[in-house]
Amino acid sequence: MSNIAIRCENLSKQYRIGGYTQHYKVLRDVISDAAAASFRRLKNVARNGNGSRNDYIWALDDVSFEITAGEVVGIIGRNGSGKTTLLKILSRITKPTRGHAEIHGRVGSLLEVGTGFHPELSGRENIFLNGAILGMRKSEIERKFDEIVAFAEVEKFIDTPVKRYSSGMYVRLAFGVAAHMETEVLLVDEVLAVGDAQFQKKCFEKMREIGSHGRTILFVSHNMSAVRSICKEALILERGRVVAQGEIDQTVDQYLSRISTTESLDRAIETNTFSVTSVEVSSICGAVVKTFDPVQVRVQFVPKADIQDPGLYVSFLTMDSRRLTGLDLKDFVTSAPLPAGQTAELGFTIESLPLMPGTYQVEIHLKDMAKRLIEIVPQTFQFEVAETEVYGGRKLDGWFGSVGLRAQPLENISRKDAKTQR
Ligand SMILES: Nc1ncnc2c1ncn2[C@@H]1O[C@H](COP(=O)(O)OP(=O)(O)O)[C@@H](O)[C@H]1O
Numbered sequence: 001m002s003n004i005a006i007r008c009e010n011l012s013k014q015y016r017i018g019g020y021t022q023h024y025k026v027l028r029d030v031i032s033d034a035a036a037a038s039f040r041r042l043k044n045v046a047r048n049g050n051g052s053r054n055d056y057i058w059a060l061d062d063v064s065f066e067i068t069a070g071e072v073v074g075i076i077g078r079n080g081s082g083k084t085t086l087l088k089i090l091s092r093i094t095k096p097t098r099g100h101a102e103i104h105g106r107v108g109s110l111l112e113v114g115t116g117f118h119p120e121l122s123g124r125e126n127i128f129l130n131g132a133i134l135g136m137r138k139s140e141i142e143r144k145f146d147e148i149v150a151f152a153e154v155e156k157f158i159d160t161p162v163k164r165y166s167s168g169m170y171v172r173l174a175f176g177v178a179a180h181m182e183t184e185v186l187l188v189d190e191v192l193a194v195g196d197a198q199f200q201k202k203c204f205e206k207m208r209e210i211g212s213h214g215r216t217i218l219f220v221s222h223n224m225s226a227v228r229s230i231c232k233e234a235l236i237l238e239r240g241r242v243v244a245q246g247e248i249d250q251t252v253d254q255y256l257s258r259i260s261t262t263e264s265l266d267r268a269i270e271t272n273t274f275s276v277t278s279v280e281v282s283s284i285c286g287a288v289v290k291t292f293d294p295v296q297v298r299v300q301f302v303p304k305a306d307i308q309d310p311g312l313y314v315s316f317l318t319m320d321s322r323r324l325t326g327l328d329l330k331d332f333v334t335s336a337p338l339p340a341g342q343t344a345e346l347g348f349t350i351e352s353l354p355l356m357p358g359t360y361q362v363e364i365h366l367k368d369m370a371k372r373l374i375e376i377v378p379q380t381f382q383f384e385v386a387e388t389e390v391y392g393g394r395k396l397d398g399w400f401g402s403v404g405l406r407a408q409p410l411e412n413i414s415r416k417d418a419k420t421q422r
């Protein structure tokens, strides 16, 4: 019989939205990921309607699962699906409202929220503090110390208070500590996305190594190639519930096909004049969106007033809100007037989507050009571009950026051919 490392039974966590108080420093603040923070705020407001103080949300809703010791499991799900809440409960940062969670063994964690680092203490002091919290002896920590510092590449700053660290240094040290301390269980939230591509790679390799040595790992990431290559199993969370758990490739595929369909909205997203009911980015040739696929972007909405000269602007953003490209319907067509109260749909067909595998956001503006009215939909919508063989079979990482190029090596086309092709 196999050993159980983690067991959750009917785990539920309720949060009050509106009365949003935070008692600990959020790593997101440290890394000043302002974009993500404002995104969450918008999302909360959107779900909360008028922002009334007495709305509750089930961040986790009756979650039960077991993880065998030594398993490396990816936790996947959209933003807001409860991944961080789950890791916070498992690492005892927060208590479940109902149900219970058992973990067998010591737990190391690298969470979105404070990893137990004290901002006023130096890197050195924090390493010792973390080791002590895990019940390690001083001599044990000393043995790990050099390894951690070398891995994190913070030798020069080891006696500087961590509050002076750059976001990259902070995450590197936090990961170094979590990965090198001898804990039976390691919980890693998606903070690794902060580090540079090379360091990410190093962390992924480290996790693979740790996993192969029998430690149990729960790994939250939006990077599906990383999840596929590190984990043997995955668990999908959707609105606080486990909707699937199983073999890695099959489960990731299932996740990708779930999210590539319409982002079903809890409720319509309101602007003054429009009520947006659905936003969809879908491939014309398959169940999931892949690089260079022909895709459609469909925006469904109900105008609250007659719209004489409807307009739509759609743009694609990276998850850190860098605008990659935008399209304005006005540059293509003049649309027929839309009567108030009737569901309308506007959008685009894109011949070939030049986005690399990853998660992106769609931003939408709805307009009535006759009234010079432009309304920005106060929430973005996420979609995933599934990993495919964009440039042959190689694994893509941050070095390849967000934009895919249809390219050929020069030597494949002789000059003569190139000329006659024109
Ligand atoms: N401290 C909190 N107070 C109120 N709501 C929260 C809090 N933490 C998380 N939530 C809400 O709980 C839901 C799940 O959040 P989270 O676990 O962070 O999701 P994920 O990590 O999958 O993005 C979201 O709707 C989020 O807004």
Ligand SMILES: [Mg+2]
Residues within 6 Å of the ligand: 080, 083, 084, 085, 112, 189
């Ligand atoms: Mg999270």
